[in-house]
Amino acid sequence: MKTMKLLGILTAASSVMSGCYVKHKDPYYVYAPDMHYSVALKAQEEGAMRPIPAGAISRESRPYEIVSMEEAIRNPNPVARTKDALNHGRELFNVYCIVCHGQYGEGDGTVTSMPNWPRPLYPRPPSLQSEKIRDYKDGQIFHIISMGQNTMPSYAEKLNPEERWQVVHYIRALYRSKHPTAEDLKKAEGMAEENI
Numbered sequence: 001m002k003t004m005k006l007l008g009i010l011t012a013a014s015s016v017m018s019g020c021y022v023k024h025k026d027p028y029y030v031y032a033p034d035m036h037y038s039v040a041l042k043a044q045e046e047g048a049m050r051p052i053p054a055g056a057i058s059r060e061s062r063p064y065e066i067v068s069m070e071e072a073i074r075n076p077n078p079v080a081r082t083k084d085a086l087n088h089g090r091e092l093f094n095v096y097c098i099v100c101h102g103q104y105g106e107g108d109g110t111v112t113s114m115p116n117w118p119r120p121l122y123p124r125p126p127s128l129q130s131e132k133i134r135d136y137k138d139g140q141i142f143h144i145i146s147m148g149q150n151t152m153p154s155y156a157e158k159l160n161p162e163e164r165w166q167v168v169h170y171i172r173a174l175y176r177s178k179h180p181t182a183e184d185l186k187k188a189e190g191m192a193e194e195n196i
């Protein structure tokens, strides 16, 4: 008896469900008309993407208005050089810049020297450990990240201004890690002694 009941339920269930699979040209009852008569477009078809209203910008985006380097130089870094800012700057550098500029910004990122690859995928960028970059004002580095420079693309779309300033802080920290000040060395010595 139990099996009969089960069989009955299965038959009923399958007949209901088969309605979904049988293709009728003009079905008697359309369960979900929106899906049955779908107006879906292929992603690449025209009209598949909703057009962005004219003049719209994303909420986080702040248009970068400065265009000349002379003006950019005068901009001080508005972001405080805190531990959080440096940590975030490091994260961003390691996501966006490291592939070309390398771990310490020495221009030895992975795309510049692929083993077993006939030629570099990307021209080797100049080192960020240079005296030139050391002497650049924060605003100049910010300007390069925002506008790009020659073969380097702009990162204004990927990083908001605060994040770009954080990356500038981190580039300074990278330089200092390779060129410690006398005070840094003294501190490091002190720390080493403490560890003994």
Ligand code: HEC
Pocket: 093, 096, 097, 098, 099, 100, 101, 122, 123, 124, 125, 126, 127, 128, 130, 132, 133, 141, 144, 145, 149, 150, 151, 152, 153, 155, 167
């Ligand atoms: C796709 C590779 C690539 C990526 C990614 C990249 N850069 Fe560059 N960058 C370059 C190249 C190539 C140059 C040299 C451009 C030139 O010829 O002036 C450069 C130049 C620079 C300079 C100027 C160096 C100088 O001596 O003039 C700075 C500063 C800089 N990049 C910072 C960054 C930062 C910060 C990021 C991440 C947000 C970044 N770059 C991401 C390739 C890259």
